Amino acid sequence: MTIPTLPFGKLPKKSSELMERARNVTPGGVHSPVRSFKGLHRAPIFFERASGAYLHDVEGNSYIDFCMSFGPLILGHADPSVGKELENALHRGWSYGAAEPYSLQLAEYIIERIPFVEQIRFVNSGTEAVMTAIRLARGFSGREKIVKFNGCYHGHMDAMLIKAGSGVTALAEASSKGIPQGVAKDTLVLELDDIAGVQELFSKHGKEIAAVIVEPLPANNGLLVQREEFLQELRTLTKQSGALLIFDEVISGFRVAFGGMSELLSITPDLVTYGKIIGGGMPVGAVAGRREIMEQLAPVGSVYQAGTLSANPLAMVAGMATLQTLNNNFYATLEKSSQTIAQLFQSYFSHHKSDAFKHLQVHCFQSLFWITPRCEGPIRAISKIPSTLSSSFAELFKVFLEKGIYLAPNAYEVGFVSSAHDESVISELQQKLTP
Ligand SMILES: Cc1ncc(COP(=O)(O)O)c(C=O)c1O
Numbered sequence: 001m002t003i004p005t006l007p008f009g010k011l012p013k014k015s016s017e018l019m020e021r022a023r024n025v026t027p028g029g030v031h032s033p034v035r036s037f038k039g040l041h042r043a044p045i046f047f048e049r050a051s052g053a054y055l056h057d058v059e060g061n062s063y064i065d066f067c068m069s070f071g072p073l074i075l076g077h078a079d080p081s082v083g084k085e086l087e088n089a090l091h092r093g094w095s096y097g098a099a100e101p102y103s104l105q106l107a108e109y110i111i112e113r114i115p116f117v118e119q120i121r122f123v124n125s126g127t128e129a130v131m132t133a134i135r136l137a138r139g140f141s142g143r144e145k146i147v148k149f150n151g152c153y154h155g156h157m158d159a160m161l162i163k164a165g166s167g168v169t170a171l172a173e174a175s176s177k178g179i180p181q182g183v184a185k186d187t188l189v190l191e192l193d194d195i196a197g198v199q200e201l202f203s204k205h206g207k208e209i210a211a212v213i214v215e216p217l218p219a220n221n222g223l224l225v226q227r228e229e230f231l232q233e234l235r236t237l238t239k240q241s242g243a244l245l246i247f248d249e250v251i252s253g254f255r256v257a258f259g260g261m262s263e264l265l266s267i268t269p270d271l272v273t274y275g276k277i278i279g280g281g282m283p284v285g286a287v288a289g290r291r292e293i294m295e296q297l298a299p300v301g302s303v304y305q306a307g308t309l310s311a312n313p314l315a316m317v318a319g320m321a322t323l324q325t326l327n328n329n330f331y332a333t334l335e336k337s338s339q340t341i342a343q344l345f346q347s348y349f350s351h352h353k354s355d356a357f358k359h360l361q362v363h364c365f366q367s368l369f370w371i372t373p374r375c376e377g378p379i380r381a382i383s384k385i386p387s388t389l390s391s392s393f394a395e396l397f398k399v400f401l402e403k404g405i406y407l408a409p410n411a412y413e414v415g416f417v418s419s420a421h422d423e424s425v426i427s428e429l430q431q432k433l434t435p
Contacts, residue, residue: 019043050065053425066369067408070276070413075419076421079280097308118294129275130157130287132297134146137243146186148214162184192224207242209241210244214247227380228267231265249261255366271293273286279318284312284319369417372386393410
């Protein structure tokens with residue numbers, strides 16, 4: 001198949017020149033900060049095409065991609081079955097701003113398969129999903145305080161860009177300029193894996209807490225796999241105090257199992273937020289949960305939420321085509337290839353002549369992986385992340401790029417494996433990693 005090139009006009013075909021122009025018209029040259037390659041001592045690469053497990057840059061180089069658009073592309077880039085549905089949908093028009101059957105089909109498909117999801121509302125991003133879930137939790141409970149954890153990312157809404165302050169437990173401060181103190185004071189920040197800290201907070205402030213939000217598989221500050229007891233304790237304490245438990249499964253939803261971490265651990269949150277895979281690579285997010293909570297949303301209830309492009313028909317069919325391929329066999333195969341890939345990386349590091357690489361360790365959970373300097377025991381909280389992480393990553397990123405392997409351009413980002421990372425891609429990877 002010949003792939004039509006974009007009408008680039010007179011744009012240069014060199015990443016460095018494109019970046020120079022981009023910086024002039026966009027802050028930092030990018031539309032999301034992590035794309036800027038900050039700390040990596042080189043300009044970002046401009047990609048013009050992607051298919052299967054590969055990204056192709058404007059200069060004609062190809063890379064095996066382990067960033068996968070930061071997670072949505074569980075079937076790989078430009079999956080033909082998703083592409084076909086998108087082509088069909090294009091002929092039907094790409095936005096109606098009115099009721100349509102495509103979101104209904106996707107909603108019913110999800111509700112049939114995730115027992116605690118009784119209703120779902122589609123939005124346009126993970127951030128929007130979290131924003132809606134927080135407002136819904138406050139509207140439902142009549143309380144204002146939200147508990148979150150250091151090391152979890154929930155998008156860029158004001159109430160979530162809050163980090164732990166120094167000294168006093170849970171007293172928080174904004175992690176970005178532009179966030180009013182009045183917003184920051186209602187977000188309480190705790191450490192992951194600290195059951196005693198959560199118990200103490202609930203014993204003092206339990207009745208003021210509207211919701212606890214957590215990534216049940218924290219995968220935005222590295223891969224901080226939590227103990228099941230910790231998440232169970234969050235469920236118990238929230239239930240006892242009348243607070244809601246929100247699982248942010250924007251990454252883990254449909255990735256570690258169809259029903260995400262809540263299915264794997266059999267823990268039922270009150271609300272869940274989805275994004276990424278649920279839209280098959282198109283811009284979508286969703287908030288979902290029990291009917292009595294969801295029906296607080298307008299137009300039934302008085303918690304307001306809306307969106308011009310929400311449940312966009314292209315995104316709905318891309319999501320549906322993606323979710324329909326996800327079954328137990330799919331996940332078993334994906335996990336197997338992920339383990340093989342992680343082993344290939346680990347063996348490459350262990351046999352490397354440079355000490356910097358010899359001491360790297362690959363952490364793998366299902367189809368997610370994270371590379372860190374070797375450390376004792378599992379890393380469950382940000383305080384346990386080795387301090388040399390970023391400096392070791394810059395060299396690794398560069399060496400991998402030269403080999404045609406693309407990792408997400410930041411030490412704290414995880415890697416994603418897709419079903420397009422099949423046997424032939426794995427054997428190519430093996431060749432690339434053979435000294
Ligand atoms: C767990 C989690 N929640 C929320 C978000 C925000 O999603 P979006 O970038 O679509 O706004 C992300 C994005 O990476 C995420 O990983």
